[in-house]
Amino acid sequence: MNEPHPAPVTPDFSHDLEDVAPLTPRQIFFRRARKHRGFLFGLGTILAITLLALFAPLLSPHDPYAQQLLSRLQPPVWMDRGAWDHPLGTDQLGRDYLSRLFYGAQFSLLIGFTAMVISGVIGTTLGVIAGYFGGRLDLIITFLITTRLSMPIVLIALAIAALLGSSLVIVILILGLLLWDRFAVVARSTTMQLRDADYLLSARALGMPRWRIIVTEVLPNIMDALIVVATLEMAHAILLEAALSFLGLGVQPPLPSWGLMIAEGKDFLLFEPWLIMIPGVALLILVLSINLLGDGLRDISAPEGRA
Amino acid sequence: MSVFLLKRMGLAIVVALVVSLFSFFMLRAAGDPAIAMAGEGATAADIEFIRQRFGFDRPVAEQYLSWLGGALSGDFGESSYFAKPVSLLISERLPVTLGLGLAALVFSILLAVPLGMLAAVYPNSIIDRFALTLSVLGQAMPNFWFALMLIVVLAVWYPLLPASGNAEWRNFIMPTIVLGYYATPAIMRLTRSGMLEVLGADYIRTAHAKGIPARNILFKHAMRNAILPVVSIASVQFGYMLGGSIIIESIFALHGIGQLAWESISRADLPTVQAIVLVLSLIYVGLNLAADLINAWLDPRIRIA
Numbered sequence: 001m002n003e004p005h006p007a008p009v010t011p012d013f014s015h016d017l018e019d020v021a022p023l024t025p026r027q028i029f030f031r032r033a034r035k036h037r038g039f040l041f042g043l044g045t046i047l048a049i050t051l052l053a054l055f056a057p058l059l060s061p062h063d064p065y066a067q068q069l070l071s072r073l074q075p076p077v078w079m080d081r082g083a084w085d086h087p088l089g090t091d092q093l094g095r096d097y098l099s100r101l102f103y104g105a106q107f108s109l110l111i112g113f114t115a116m117v118i119s120g121v122i123g124t125t126l127g128v129i130a131g132y133f134g135g136r137l138d139l140i141i142t143f144l145i146t147t148r149l150s151m152p153i154v155l156i157a158l159a160i161a162a163l164l165g166s167s168l169v170i171v172i173l174i175l176g177l178l179l180w181d182r183f184a185v186v187a188r189s190t191t192m193q194l195r196d197a198d199y200l201l202s203a204r205a206l207g208m209p210r211w212r213i214i215v216t217e218v219l220p221n222i223m224d225a226l227i228v229v230a231t232l233e234m235a236h237a238i239l240l241e242a243a244l245s246f247l248g249l250g251v252q253p254p255l256p257s258w259g260l261m262i263a264e265g266k267d268f269l270l271f272e273p274w275l276i277m278i279p280g281v282a283l284l285i286l287v288l289s290i291n292l293l294g295d296g297l298r299d300i301s302a303p304e305g306r307a
Numbered sequence: 308m309s310v311f312l313l314k315r316m317g318l319a320i321v322v323a324l325v326v327s328l329f330s331f332f333m334l335r336a337a338g339d340p341a342i343a344m345a346g347e348g349a350t351a352a353d354i355e356f357i358r359q360r361f362g363f364d365r366p367v368a369e370q371y372l373s374w375l376g377g378a379l380s381g382d383f384g385e386s387s388y389f390a391k392p393v394s395l396l397i398s399e400r401l402p403v404t405l406g407l408g409l410a411a412l413v414f415s416i417l418l419a420v421p422l423g424m425l426a427a428v429y430p431n432s433i434i435d436r437f438a439l440t441l442s443v444l445g446q447a448m449p450n451f452w453f454a455l456m457l458i459v460v461l462a463v464w465y466p467l468l469p470a471s472g473n474a475e476w477r478n479f480i481m482p483t484i485v486l487g488y489y490a491t492p493a494i495m496r497l498t499r500s501g502m503l504e505v506l507g508a509d510y511i512r513t514a515h516a517k518g519i520p521a522r523n524i525l526f527k528h529a530m531r532n533a534i535l536p537v538v539s540i541a542s543v544q545f546g547y548m549l550g551g552s553i554i555i556e557s558i559f560a561l562h563g564i565g566q567l568a569w570e571s572i573s574r575a576d577l578p579t580v581q582a583i584v585l586v587l588s589l590i591y592v593g594l595n596l597a598a599d600l601i602n603a604w605l606d607p608r609i610r611i612a
Contacts, residue, residue: 146318147325150595152550152587155568159334159580162572163343239449243554246451247569262452273459280452288447 032300039296045289053105062096064103064256069094100256107257112238118176123183131191148181161249171250175237186229190222224301231294235287258283319596326588331371343575344387383582388574393582404563408548414487423498442492454485454558471560482559490544501533539598546591
């Protein structure tokens, strides 16, 4: 970005010096990142939530599973009957809501991240193969993507979870095996754009094996686009996990998943709406910041393609 | 054009077939369907009876072919819970879901297209910020939570709307808002970026130079081209909304196929679940095909390439 030069009486050479010295891509990245508010907000919030999740055992005021039946449904501290003993109140079994919220962050992050990694590996592999080799392989993989896109995933995820009996591992596997489509689409199209680049042609001319070209030349060059997809898919997986848990087919009680907390609070919607508001707002903030981080990364790595 | 049409239709049929194949085998691989359908406390004789009644004792390939043969003529077998043909159940419930989906689509287009256009005409203005905020929130909000919050506000705190059931049209207002808002971000972003691109094009500058009133340029010259991609994303979003209606219908107790699907899953009513997966993916494939054809008809470059 060229700053408009004022007309100084004595020329200011520091600007010119900066223009002359070429910035490394990393320097450019940090310069842009420092100015991108959405990116900074997203990154900061995710770091904060990750820390809360990691140190949940230290930060939680109570045991998230300990039931105190004498203090059931105590409202949060800012409401009339609230007390600092339970800052966010207690649920229908008298469990401390703040502690459950901290531990719930562990599940959202763990499920979102691992499901994203699984789908990322599947989708990237398929997409790079399709984009690099083209031809019949491309046709087959494109067909797989089209088929996957025409499946009603919520319905299929629910049906499998119901038949297999749901558990943490099954939820992660279902989401990981269903959400690879966007990775594949993006990996395929970005690889295709690269395929005829000079450095790939010369690598091939030097006799480099194809898998090594893919690993050492293609993958690093499509990584930027894939990281953006990764953030979006992690957000997607977190929302789907919450929906599955809300319907009773995801994380099972007494584990504190945010979606499950909303489902449990639903019965008290009439008089204790904060029971669903708190975990819902937590989900909203987490997914929002992951999306902002992803949008920010896209803006920063390719500002000209901003839509 | 006819070659293009035939190719696309052929592909759509193959995709639908593979989806049905996949869902059929997957539901069978996920556990013994007879045990799941018999439920807890069933005797071995009960399970054996169900196995024979629904043909689970035959080879899977044979089961699939006979199921597919039936499905092609609209016969999806019998629901294991209602003792009614699945096709009847679906045809009773489908109008509610399609009606909800259409209402939601109209709602989201009415919200997204004007906002997206305004945001493109006045970039970085307050309205652009508002549109961006709305779409960022829409992407991050769990839709089941949004549904519950609407119930809290519009049915509990201010009792304006009924919270559940599908007795009258007012029952559909909240589900429409929830489902429609879900599709809004994608449509709005696409409208905005399409409009921005078109507004920077040479022929728009020419039109300005000729002295055509700005309003005419916006609606007659720019909008027609900017709206092209919106047509195809709208049909894709409609497909997503039909899938998303499972959660929404079960929250608002609307008797559509989403709720039927949800109930059938909890009752392990396999024939019904399987039929709904097929019907939803057929609708989705059909919508994609329609979008492709509309695009090809509007843009000759697509059908020739």
